[in-house]
Amino acid sequence: MLLSIIKNIVNQGTPMKQHIQKDEKSRQDPTKQEKTKSTNDKKPESKSIEKFELDVPPVPEAPKKKDKLTANSPGLSTDLLEKIKKLKSKDNKVVLVNCERCAGVIPVPIPKKIVLKSKLPVVPVSFIHKNPMGKDQHCITVHLDHDFDIRRQRISDVVISLD
Secondary structure, eight states: HHHHHHHHHHHHHHHHHHHHHHHHHHHHOOHHHHHHHHHHGOOOOOOTTTOOOOOOOOOOOOOOOSOOOHHHHOOHHHHOOOOOOHHHHEEEEEEEEEETTEEEEEEEEEEEEHHHHOSSSSEEEEEEEEOTTTTOOOOEEEEEOTTOOOEEEEEEOOOOOOO
16 A cells, blocks of 8 residues: 555646745755846845854954054153163163143063963052152052063052051
8 A cells, every 4th residue: 555655646746846846946046036137026134143243343353553662762851761771671671651630751660470361361460659759659550561561551649557
């Protein structure tokens, strides 16, 4: 009996054959399928994950300062150059920072191991100093990348515990 059912399906299976043939034609030439659609009958196509693009750009890296202060920068005083030479060593890197509160350039000694061994891409380091008159103690926090370039800086007041 099963054999007779299979023979009937094979002999009379024209609807199935037509369906397969239509499916094969649409796969072979997708442009013909698009041309036969009328402009009024357009339905919104569901996009698969592969075809769907968010058009979101990647997050850019924070820009580095172009006008970086170095010991070779023009306009630095001889006193400042002497301080840089005193602070510089094989374990310390001297970074020049513009202090907005003092209105001057401050040499900040940074221990190399703090920055180089950090897992953070941008390492915060704080430096407490006073203005040239010896008053107004404040703190500069510089955020350094692993090239010792300053990415950003903040100034804050310092409060010292009396205990």
